[in-house]
Amino acid sequence: MAIDFTLAPEHEEIRGRVREFIRDTVVPAVDGLGDERTADRDAYLRLIFGLRGKARARGLWLPHMPEEWGGMGLGHVALAMVQSEAAKTRLGPWILNCSAPDEGNMHTLLHWGTDEQKERYLRPLLEGTRMSCFAMTEPEVAGSDPTLIRTTAVQDGDEWVINGHKWFISNARRAGFAILIARTEPDLPEGSRGANTAFLVDLPQRGWDDVREVETMHGSTGHSEIVITDLRVAGSQILGGRGNGHRLGQHRLGPARLAHCMRWISQAETALDMMVDRALNRRSHGSALADKQGVQWLIADSAMELYQCKLMVLHAASKIDKGEDFRTEVSMAKHFVANSLNRIVDRAIQVHGALGYSTDTPLASMFQHARWARLADGADEIHQMRIAERTIAAYRATGSTNAATGGLPL
Ligand SMILES: Cc1cc2nc3c(=O)[nH]c(=O)nc-3n(C[C@H](O)[C@H](O)[C@H](O)COP(=O)(O)OP(=O)(O)OC[C@H]3O[C@@H](n4cnc5c(N)ncnc54)[C@H](O)[C@@H]3O)c2cc1C
Structure with missing residues (x-):
């Protein structure tokens, strides 16, 4: 029985490169900018997108994605050391394009998306030209039990009409699209796992009102409260099939x-x-x-x-x-x-x-x-x-x- 905690030489080499890039390039650049909340916004954006470009040029990009999708093709064990090296500084995972919520949304689109959805939504996430959010939690019901969600999607011809209320939606203001979870089977009893459906929603969009970013105990935010009123999406925007949202x-x-x-x-x-x-x-x-x-x-x-x-x-x-x-x-x-x-x-x-x-x-x-x-x-x-x-x-x-x-x- 083999229990071996040493990394393969190629993974050790990657770990070394991530460590060096974060320590020698990312940390000094971000430190040099001072407090990100008061830093000049344009300079800040130029800097962090520039760092993304450098990461990509060095092949330190999408460590969690398969090579055929432009990723580093690492398994989860190898990914553990890349993620932990990158997270030595808060922006590290974002610069390597492996931070939440995009990272989870990439996995989701890769697994559940149709070919067309992958091209339209996954591809720009991988390229780093679009960001995303995941909208499930609601203030009125316990987020711990997603079978309780109240946001509804009602079919109207080829379209679905969505109404509801979400909050703590990370990255919503920067996102080019949301994966939104809504209830499509109102007749199923409480606790049913087949009552919800996931929809891909392009942002900004009429009917999607980002009413505030919720202030949190870490002083800054990034987590939005969203009021959804008569938001219309085409049936082709369902992700993963009707009733599979949970x-x-x-x-x-x-x-x-x-x-x-x-x-x-x-x-x-x-x-x-x-x-x-x-x-x-x-x-x-x-x-x-x-x-x-x-x-x-x-x-x-x-x-x-x-x-x-x-x-x-x-x-x-x-x-x-x-x-x-x-x-x-x-x-x-x-x-x-x-x-x-x-x-x-x-x-x-x-x-x-x-x-x-x-x-x-x-x-x-x-x-x-x-x-x-x-x-x-x-x-x-x-x-x-x-x-x-x-x-x-x-x-x-x-x-x-x-x-x-x-x-x-x-
Ligand atoms: C920083 C941050 C980012 C987030 N980002 C997102 C996001 O991008 N998208 C999104 O959809 N959501 C997001 N959330 C919401 C998060 O997923 C929910 O906060 C979480 O699911 C818990 O739901 P709740 O807050 O409604 O707490 P509740 O479900 O109301 O639970 C409150 C507490 O009750 C207790 N509890 C609940 N159920 C049980 C049980 N069955 N047994 C015992 N104890 C229980 C637990 O102590 C729990 O902490 C984010 C939250 C935070 C803080």
């Missing part, structure tokens, strides 16, 4: 959740590096903080958790690569990495004292961003519910919970 959403979220984990690992590692650096360079009561047992425990707990995060992500990624059922492993990874990220950044702030609470280091911003990880793309409790269901089912089926703990030979 399945499509779940299919989209599997690899997309793991890609989040890959990026969060990078953030957690940055926080741990900072924690150790500070502990080595700050003295109190006669010795460095790194010599205090109380601080060592914070470091040790963080190191152990980060190690678990990495193993969980690599194992879940290897299951996806092998075509095995990965739902439980991805749920466990999503829950564990999101919570570890929050704990590790919090400990790093603790070791930095007042400096950690200030905005002089990136830790405060990392902490604010980390919080959403525990509730978006499946809240903690939803993943716990699914993990428990599958653990109980495994026991019922086999008399053992082994299959629900990664199916590992232990």
Whole structure:
């Protein structure tokens, strides 16, 4: 039985190139611009699109897409190291064109789109000439249960008329199109998985009113509230077939959740590096903080958790690569990495004292961003519910919970 955590030489080479590009080109360029909220908008856009051009010229573009679609053709294990290298800086994944929500939408279009839809919607996403959003969550009903959505699509001849209300739609203001989930089968009872359908909606569009960007605890936004009134789309804009909206959403979220984990690992590692650096360079009561047992425990707990995060992500990624059922492993990874990220950044702030609470280091911003990880793309409790269901089912089926703990030979 082969358990080998070393990367193939060609993947090691790619990892080195991503690391170098992010460290030597992206970070200095973005730092040089200062605060992105107050930077000159045109200069900012020129800079980040210029960096995209450089990434593409170096072959560091679309690591998650097959080569025949212009991607790097990496499996999920190899992708883990590219995503985590890229996420050393917040804009990194966007510059490599592998950031949410476009990344998940690309997978979705590749899997569910017709040839015509792929040319019209997937192709420009891959080229980086268009951006997209995914519109499912609604303020009036629990986003944790997408079978409850109230946005309706009613057939009218060859067209569908859509009415409803969405919010927290990331990237909506920059998007050239949305994948919108609406209820098309009103007669099906609550909880039915066949009641929703996905539609491709070109933006901007009459009937799609972006009423505000919701201000969030990380100070900036990018997540829109949308009122949809008599928006008309052709029947050919259905993505993945009528009644498949729920399945499509779940299919989209599997690899997309793991890609989040890959990026969060990078953030957690940055926080741990900072924690150790500070502990080595700050003295109190006669010795460095790194010599205090109380601080060592914070470091040790963080190191152990980060190690678990990495193993969980690599194992879940290897299951996806092998075509095995990965739902439980991805749920466990999503829950564990999101919570570890929050704990590790919090400990790093603790070791930095007042400096950690200030905005002089990136830790405060990392902490604010980390919080959403525990509730978006499946809240903690939803993943716990699914993990428990599958653990109980495994026991019922086999008399053992082994299959629900990664199916590992232990
Ligand atoms: C930064 C950010 C970006 C987002 N981007 C998008 C996007 O691009 N497109 C989009 O459609 N949505 C997006 N969302 C919305 C996100 O997917 C939802 O917030 C998420 O699905 C949870 O739905 P909700 O907010 O309605 O919470 P609710 O479903 O109301 O749940 C609230 C809380 O109740 C608890 N809970 C709910 N159900 C159960 C249960 N069955 N058992 C136990 N506890 C439960 C959990 O603690 C949960 O956190 C984004 C959210 C954030 C924060």
